[in-house]
Amino acid sequence: MAPSIHQDVLTVAAQTPHLLSAALALSCDQVRRLRGNDSIELQNRASFFLRKAITGLRKAMNDPTEASNFSTICTVLFLCTNEVMAGNTMAMRTHLHGAENLLSIALGKNRHEAVTDLDDKKLFLIRWFAVVDIFASIMSLDKTTSSDGQFWNIGAPSGTSSPQHIDEFVGFSLELMPVLARIGRMARLQRRRKALGSSLGSGYAEMADDLDMLLADNILLTEQQLSLLFTRASSPSLLHTQDPLLVDEAVYVHQMFVHAALLHLYRRVQELPELDPKPAIALASMLDLLGKLRPESPANVLILWPLFTAGCEAEDPELRNYIEVCMGRIRNYGWGNADAASAALRAYWDESNGERWDVFLERRGFDVVLF
Template structure:
C-alpha cells in the first residue's frame, strides 16, 4: 500500500566533477569591455566577479566557479547576462549604491529572455537556461520581495530542464545542478514543504572543486557550494521531507481516515524521523589532509562520551573523521582559518538540524534540553564561523533556526554577534529580514511565557498525535507566523 506519493521526478545525476578545461574565453575580466560599452554595466560585472561571486562559495583556490563556469555563458546568452546584472545591481542597491539602470529592469529583461530560451529549448544550450534560472533564484533570495513564491517556481523550472536533459555532460551542468540541490533543500526548510528532488544516496555527492584545483589542496574535501557538509546534505534533505510527512499523518487523524492508512502513515513518519535522528547523531565531517582543528574547537563537534583529548602528533581530530593520505606541506594561517570557518559552518548545520528535528518535527517545547543544548551549540559554531572570517554565504539557515529558539541571554548575545557579522559581510536583504523576524520571535515568545507563568513542560515527542496540528505548528514554528504577519517569505540561502 502506497501511503504517500513521492516525487515523480527521477533522481538527479550526482556525478563527480569533470576533468575539463576551463570554458572561460580569452578576455580580461577586470576590464569587462568585451561585455558592454556602458560603464555602469561594466561596473555591475566587476561587482559580480570581484564581490558577489566570492560571497557565495566555500572554495576558490584555483578560481571562482561562477567566473569560470557561469560568466562565459553570457557571451551567447542575454538571459544569463541580464540575470547577472540584476543580481549585482540588487546587491549594490541594498548597500545604497545607485545605478542609472535598476535591478528590476534587468530582472524583467532576464525573465523575458528566459521565456524565449525555453520556447526554443531544443535549439539552445541547456546550461544557458539552467544558469539563468539559478541566477534568478539567487536574485529572489537576495531581494526578498514580500510573500512571493517565485523561488519555488524557478526551482520547478530548473528541475524540469534537468529532467528533460538528465545527464549533464560537462562541469558547468554539474555545478548548476549542485546549486539547484542546495536551494531545493533550503527552500523546503524555509517553506515547510517537501523538496522537489529525491534525496541523494550516501556517498553520491562528491566534493565539487573549482577548475584546476590541485589534488593535494588543503581544501580537497571541501565542496564549492556545500563546504564540509557534503556528506551531511543527504541527511538534511531527508530532514526537510519530515514535516510534510507529519502533516499527512495529522490530517489523516483529523479527518478520521481508515485506520490502516493512519497506522501506515504513522509508521512511515516514525521510521523516517528515527532514521534521520540516528544519521545526525552518527555524522562527523571528513577533514582535509593535514588539518587538525584547534584544541578548543574539538569538543564542540564531538558527540557526548567520546574522547576529546588532542595530541600534537595526531593526524586526525578525535571523533572527527580524518584522512589517511600522506602528510602535506604545512598550511598557512589564512588557510587554517578558512578551514576552521568551513568546519564550524558544517557543525552549525548539524546542530541546527537537531533543533529543527526536535522543535519543528517532534514538537518539543522550546525549553526542552534537547532543543536548548543544540541551539546553544549551533550558535557557538555560528560565532566561530564568523570569528575565523571564512565563508559565510550558507550560514543563514543554521543561524536562524538556532536563534529563534534561543532563550538564555548568552545564546541571544551569540545570535546577535553572528547576525551582525554576516550582515556586514554579505550585505543581503534576506539576512536583514531574518534578524528582524528573530527579534520579533523573541519578543512574542517571552510575552507568551509571561502570560503562561511558566514554559509548557508537558509536551514531548508524542504530542504530535493529539490531532491539533495547527495549534502545535503555531507554537513550534512561531517564526512562520511572524513572517506572515510581517508580509515576508524568506528563503534562508
C-alpha cells in the same frame, strides 16, 4: 563555487547576453546592499539588466536547442538567487520551478539516478538548484517544491565508500542534502497528521500507530546518519587558501548545519520539548561553533539557516542580541534575505507566546528562504 566552474560560468556568460545580464543584475543589487546605497542610478541599472536577462531568457526557452543548455539554466538560477536576496519569494519559486523543469530535460533518463558521474557543469547546476530548493521548503509546513528530493542524490562517487569533503559552495557536505529533504518531509507529515486527527474515522487509531512506528524508524535512521557526518573535512582546495583559518572555519560551519538539522529533527519531527537534553545539547553545540567564527570571516555568509534555527530556540535576551549581531555580519556581505530572516525572528520573539517556531511562521505567513 570551485575555481574551474567559476571560470566556466564567466566564459559562458561572456558569450551569452542573457546570462551576463542576469549576473550583472545580481551584482548591481549586491553592490547596492553592500554600500547601503538606495540610489536611483543603481536601482535603474539593476532593473535594466534584469529586463534584458528575462527578455533573452524567454527567447532561449522558446528554442528547443537552447532551453536545456547550461547557459539557460544558469540564467534562471541567477534570477532565482536574485529574488531570494530581494525577499521576493513568490517570484523566486516561479524561477525555481522553471529551473526544475529545465534540469529534468537536461538530465533526461538520469534524473532519478545518482548524479555524481555527470559532468562538472551539470553537477554544479544541480547543487545550486538543490540548495535553494531545500531551504525554500525545509522551514515551511505547507510551501513545498514539486521536486521534493529527486535531484538530491549527491553522495560519494559511484563505486567508492570514501566520505565527501565539505562543499565550498553550499557550506556543508553534499551528503546532508537528502537528509535535510527527509527531515522537511517528515515535519510536514507530522503537521498534516495532527491537522487531520480523528476526522479520518474509526480506522485512525490503527493508522496513527503505524505512522508512529514508521516515523520512529525514520527518526532513528536520520539521527544515525547525521551523527556520521560530523567528521567531514574541509575541501582540499582550501588548503592552498591565503586565509588558512578558513580551513578550520569550514568545518565549524558544516558542523553547525548538522546540529541545526538535528534540532529540526528533535523539535519538529520527534517533537521533543526545548529543555530535553537532545535539542538543548544541539543548540549549545551550535552556539559554541558560532563563537569560533571570526566576525570578519567570509564563512559567516554561509550560516543563515543554522543561525536562524538557533535564534528560534534562543530564550535568553542576551543570546538573542548576539544572534542579531551575527545576522548583521551576514547583512554586511550584501545578503538581502538576512533582513527577512531578522524580521521573522523579531516577530517570533515578540509574539510567539511559546508557540513552536515553524507553526508560528506558518500562521503568520512568513516565507523565509535561508540560503
